[in-house]
Amino acid sequence: MSAISRIGYVLSIAMVLSGVARSGLAANAVPPKAKAYEIAIQNFAFAPKTLTVPTGTRVMWTNRDEEPHVITSAGAQFVSSKALDSGDTYTVTFSKPGTYAYYCSIHPMMVGTIIVQ
Amino acid sequence: MTQDTHDSRTDGRRQFLKCMAWAGAGTLWLMKSGVLHAHPLGDATPAIKDAAFSFVQISDSHIGFHRAPNPDVAGTLRRSLALINAQKTRPTFLLHTGDLTHLSKPEEFDTLAGLMQEARVSRRFYVPGEHDVIGDNGAEFFRRFGEKQHDGGWYSFDQDGVHFVGLINVLHLKAGGLGSLGTDQLAWLKRDLAGLSSETPVVVFAHMPLWSLYPQWGWGTDDSAQAMSYLRRFGSVTVLNGHIHQIQQKVEGTITFYTARSTAYPQPAPGDGPGPGPLQSVKPDALHRYLGIRDVRHVQAGGALAVTDEELS
Numbered sequence: 001m002s003a004i005s006r007i008g009y010v011l012s013i014a015m016v017l018s019g020v021a022r023s024g025l026a027a028n029a030v031p032p033k034a035k036a037y038e039i040a041i042q043n044f045a046f047a048p049k050t051l052t053v054p055t056g057t058r059v060m061w062t063n064r065d066e067e068p069h070v071i072t073s074a075g076a077q078f079v080s081s082k083a084l085d086s087g088d089t090y091t092v093t094f095s096k097p098g099t100y101a102y103y104c105s106i107h108p109m110m111v112g113t114i115i116v117q
Numbered sequence: 118m119t120q121d122t123h124d125s126r127t128d129g130r131r132q133f134l135k136c137m138a139w140a141g142a143g144t145l146w147l148m149k150s151g152v153l154h155a156h157p158l159g160d161a162t163p164a165i166k167d168a169a170f171s172f173v174q175i176s177d178s179h180i181g182f183h184r185a186p187n188p189d190v191a192g193t194l195r196r197s198l199a200l201i202n203a204q205k206t207r208p209t210f211l212l213h214t215g216d217l218t219h220l221s222k223p224e225e226f227d228t229l230a231g232l233m234q235e236a237r238v239s240r241r242f243y244v245p246g247e248h249d250v251i252g253d254n255g256a257e258f259f260r261r262f263g264e265k266q267h268d269g270g271w272y273s274f275d276q277d278g279v280h281f282v283g284l285i286n287v288l289h290l291k292a293g294g295l296g297s298l299g300t301d302q303l304a305w306l307k308r309d310l311a312g313l314s315s316e317t318p319v320v321v322f323a324h325m326p327l328w329s330l331y332p333q334w335g336w337g338t339d340d341s342a343q344a345m346s347y348l349r350r351f352g353s354v355t356v357l358n359g360h361i362h363q364i365q366q367k368v369e370g371t372i373t374f375y376t377a378r379s380t381a382y383p384q385p386a387p388g389d390g391p392g393p394g395p396l397q398s399v400k401p402d403a404l405h406r407y408l409g410i411r412d413v414r415h416v417q418a419g420g421a422l423a424v425t426d427e428e429l430s
Binding site: 043044045065066067068070072074082083085086101102103105106107108109110111 | 184185219220221247248250251252287290291292293294295332333334335391392393394395397
């Protein structure tokens with residue numbers, strides 16, 4: 001009984017804290033600087049296939065396929081991901097301007113480009 | 118997800134039996150007078166008395182995959198191996214044409230290796246699929262399953278006068294490309310075949326199709342034409358691949374190409390839908406269109422393996 005009430009207490013604290021965090025975010029009309037640009041991996045393709053981002057932004061891939069994929073930079077310009085299973089994400093911060101071609105190392109017909117300006 | 122309107126309590130079992138319909142699949146190959154004849158496992162027992170020897174090909178077990186439409190890929194592989202063990206004449210060896218695992222994890226390799234011990238065959242041969250070489254260029258795969266004849270992992274052996282060649286086409290893939298053999302392997306292949314008479318039956322196996330089956334989905338190998346140019350002088354060449362989880366065949370002169378079904382899950386026919394990947398919500402009455410299964414209702418009723426419509430021999 002006491003264990004259950006303790007769990008309830010911890011949960012309610014957590015809910016209060018997350019509520020505070022959420023309302024804090026909501027108060028910001030402008031998205032925070034650290035927002036990641038998102039690329040979906042779906043049907044063995046990257047969407048969008050070409051993405052243009054400002055220097056210093058984060059790019060996050062999400063695997064929405066039932067197949068694993070591996071984000072690999074053509075020419076090793078950034079670190080490759082591990083095998084991304086369904087639902088897994090991979091994030092890279094692009095701190096230098098340039099054109100970054102990448103592909104899936106196990107399904108190499110899947111190609112994409114990130115242009116950092 | 119499923120559009121079945123029947124009693125939902127039986128859905129789990131029905132789903133599993135559906136898996137058994139198209140998985141649990143392997144191909145028994147009989148060598149007769151230098152020509153290979155294929156028989157889907159689970160079909161009526163073929164006449165094997167005039168065969169010099171037989172072997173079984175299985176493929177694409179994807180140990181570690183656990184989603185629709187097959188949450189039990191270990192179970193369906195085990196069923197395949199039981200079918201092999203049920204053959205009256207023991208196959209000389211078992212050939213697995215890649216994608217043993219889903220994510221190249223050590224525990225997935227462990228499971229696969231353990232299950233393969235259940236097959237009552239004296240030898241097992243493997244080539245890696247792209248799922249088996251993630252993160253380490255196949256180091257773990259080759260350590261466990263490689264024949265260790267050459268650094269690149271490729272190998273050859275002879276069985277009753279037939280020359281078998283195992284090729285690797287899932288490594289060092291280029292952006293925008295397909296499967297790749299590479300110049301080192303092609304040079305070795307040329308040397309390996311050089312000493313053979315043109316009457317020697319040759320069997321070549323690799324994971325990805327060694328022909329342009331459907332390049333839009335990556336179903337092909339960039340430099341396979343070079344390999345075929347070395348094989349064209351032989352009177353009987355059989356090319357065995359996996360990767361696409363369905364049976365496709367093509368004859369080109371004396372070269373016959375064949376892709377195997379998966380022991381885990383089916384994939385769509387070439388170009389059918391937005392892309393490859395597991396066919397997640399295959400309805401029973403549609404299965405035969407994708408998989409060559411003759412009677413799915415029978416499978417639902419009794420759990421017996423369905424047979425394909427293909428006349429393979």
